[in-house]
Amino acid sequence: MVAPPTIPRRGLFIGGGWREPSLGRRLPVINPATEATIGDIPAATAEDVEIAVAAARDAFSRDGGRHWSRASGAVRAKFLRAIAAKIKDRKSDLALLETLDAGKPVDEANGDMDDVAACFEYYADLAEALDGKQSSPISLPMENFKSYVLREPIGVVGLITPWNYPLLMATWKVAPVLAAGCTAVLKPSELASLTCLELGAICVEIGLPPGVLNIITGLGPEAGAPLSSHPHVDKIAFTGSTETGKRIMTSAAQMVKPVSLELGGKSPLIVFDDAGDIDKAVEWTMFGIFANAGQVCSATSRLLLHEKIAKKFLDRLVAWVKNIKISDPLEEGCRLGPVVSEGQYEKIKKFISTARTEGATILYGGARPQHLRRGFFIEPTIITDVSRSMQIWREEVFGPVICVKVFRTESEALELANDTHYGLGGAVISNDQERCERISKALKSGIVWINCSQPCFVQAPWGGNKRSGFGRELGEWGLDNYMNVKQVTKYCSDEPWGWYQPPSKL
Ligand SMILES: NC(=O)C1=CN([C@@H]2O[C@H](COP(=O)(O)OP(=O)(O)OC[C@H]3O[C@@H](n4cnc5c(N)ncnc54)[C@H](O)[C@@H]3O)[C@@H](O)[C@H]2O)C=CC1
């Protein structure tokens, strides 16, 4: 097992430096694998939000924006690349902090840090490309007019992020925000903020202009709510629960403030009888629900099995699941760590007990693994005999729990798959390419995986429909999130417009 690093003691990162929170309060950092308190983070309140927003406003307009918001994309790209380089330098220590804070297996945390660096690099490229796209002409049907489009940064943005991929989810927002020329206040989740605070330290090291990125940690109602309702914040981008998303949208609506929301999910994975290699399909099923202990907004938590293969599939699934290494996430080869907090642990256990009382069968798991006496560990859990009215079918668990239903026909599979208020992801496993294409079109979701579940590329759009939210992150869409489009139209004729009768010159 790798030796855990010491937890840095940080303040709030505001205006390029560290500050103690106005009320002097701090929140404990609990390692979910041991339940031990291993450090603390500052607890910001409305007073700190005020200072952070002022710092971001100042950074946006300082020197008329020459050094940031109106600088060329190429200038900003240098900062993005410098951040990526520092993330790579500090990869293993950041990954260890993520593991200690959120409980994710250290192999996953290392992968997340690769993705973080790649995301900063990708948006550095897009920032450079932005320069060539400015003032792009629009063809008009009248020769005496010329029109072009300017793409301008929205302004100061508030970024509110979750605990499941702490630094990665912050990066999906921070990287395009910086590429666009916005300035930001980032509010990570109080359950896992350590790596986001380290991003502040990286900003100091690379000399990011003060106030361009401010990072305030603290509780949702105390620090997140005043940020989302702040009159000087021009946009809110949020990832988290649907309930909090609704609150943020309501408060932003008072100022007609744009929001983008990446919320929960209850994504289906459909396996047809022509799936081919069952073991291959089983492994993707496991990756879809047990990676990061199922704490993934796009987790394929509803498994739909064709009746012809259902029994064999479930037998193999149980055999594979028994083989998952469940351990302290710092241990090499760990594939299932604890869930993030005691609150989540209790919530997941309640979901399982409700499924049982509602008449479902716990085919596998459902309890604490016997070899782990401390920590918020839950066995990988497979639930069958599920009906459509059950809570386990309808609500997001956000834990290592999959529920299973059997279908006979393609149309029945689709009806079951779309039987949800959510619309983030969906997956289909079949060797029939035409069928896969039909299913891709018919699934009411923002993401579809064919013959896999969860792989994610920074170049491709990410986001949902229905109660999974709206707006897209990643790819070019991620940059559009933080840019206003301005039309500029010029009259270029020597002739007067000629609509009104000119007055007499006498
Ligand atoms: N879609 C996703 O990626 C995520 C979904 N969830 C879902 O949410 C459930 C609850 O987890 P939580 O940590 O409580 O999620 P949450 O949605 O409350 O927290 C996400 C972020 O919102 C902030 N926040 C909370 N209340 C706020 C408010 N009134 N105004 C502004 N910001 C606020 C939090 O401090 C955190 O930074 C999970 O069980 C899971 O089902 C949780 C995290 C991520």
Ligand SMILES: C[N+](C)(C)CCCC(=O)O
């Ligand atoms: C693609 N992945 C799994 C790295 C991130 C998913 C995003 C989320 O859970 O909010």
